Amino acid sequence: QQPVQSPQAVILREGEDAVINCSSSKALYSVHWYRQKHGEAPVFLMILLKGGEQKGHDKISASFNEKKQQSSLYLTASQLSYSGTYFCGTDSGAGSYQLTFGKGTKLSVIP
Amino acid sequence: GAVVSQHPSWVICKSGTSVKIECRSLDFQATTMFWYRQFPKQSLMLMATSNEGSKATYEQGVEKDKFLINHASLTLSTLTVTSAHPEDSSFYICSAREGLAYEQYFGPGTRLTVT
Numbered sequence: 458q459q460p461v462q463s464p465q466a467v468i469l470r471e472g473e474d475a476v477i478n479c480s481s482s483k484a485l486y487s488v489h490w491y492r493q494k495h496g497e498a499p500v501f502l503m504i505l506l507k508g509g510e511q512k513g514h515d516k517i518s519a520s521f522n523e524k525k526q527q528s529s530l531y532l533t534a535s536q537l538s539y540s541g542t543y544f545c546g547t548d549s550g551a552g553s554y555q556l557t558f559g560k561g562t563k564l565s566v567i568p
Numbered sequence: 569g570a571v572v573s574q575h576p577s578w579v580i581c582k583s584g585t586s587v588k589i590e591c592r593s594l595d596f597q598a599t600t601m602f603w604y605r606q607f608p609k610q611s612l613m614l615m616a617t618s619n620e621g622s623k624a625t626y627e628q629g630v631e632k633d634k635f636l637i638n639h640a641s642l643t644l645s646t647l648t649v650t651s652a653h654p655e656d657s658s659f660y661i662c663s664a665r666e667g668l669a670y671e672q673y674f675g676p677g678t679r680l681t682v683t
Contacts (some may be wrong), residue, residue, distance in 0.1 A: 498674040
């Protein structure tokens, strides 16, 4: 079942922060976050595994609450390069490593 | 590291012809490769999963006789769209993972247009 992402779209000015949420109706083993720019392939951002991980790199971080079956991606002090569509992919841990992707959140950062 | 390439980047073909798309892992051995399809402004829809040396597993609703997948080596998987029709026009993206790692790395995608 497809995870639900919110918001669907957000517009930020450079330097502002944003949070993108991803929730699932199924128990999750891992959550994967990707950013895709128009006409390009998704770029891997990070993966969070079961166990309640939090992870970050530079100004992008994420958390995973396995009890609530949801993950959040945090973008702080946004830059123009952060613009794109963010997808979460969820893995229910059946051993197939298959991901089910949400519909995406379109983030636009303006000067 | 973790680079996946796809060839071609785009292809235009006539209705009824077949098209082959290659997906290669350049700096790692891809235990599993996945093929996705993406329509404009929509999400990635998994079409099939292929493990090296074994038959691909197709998602419900994906015709295995139409979308032929071969994963003959640890660095190469191919998707052949047979007897293509205009409704097969889409962005096809592969991803690959290695060993026990969970991360999937995506290729740059192939835009197929069937006229």
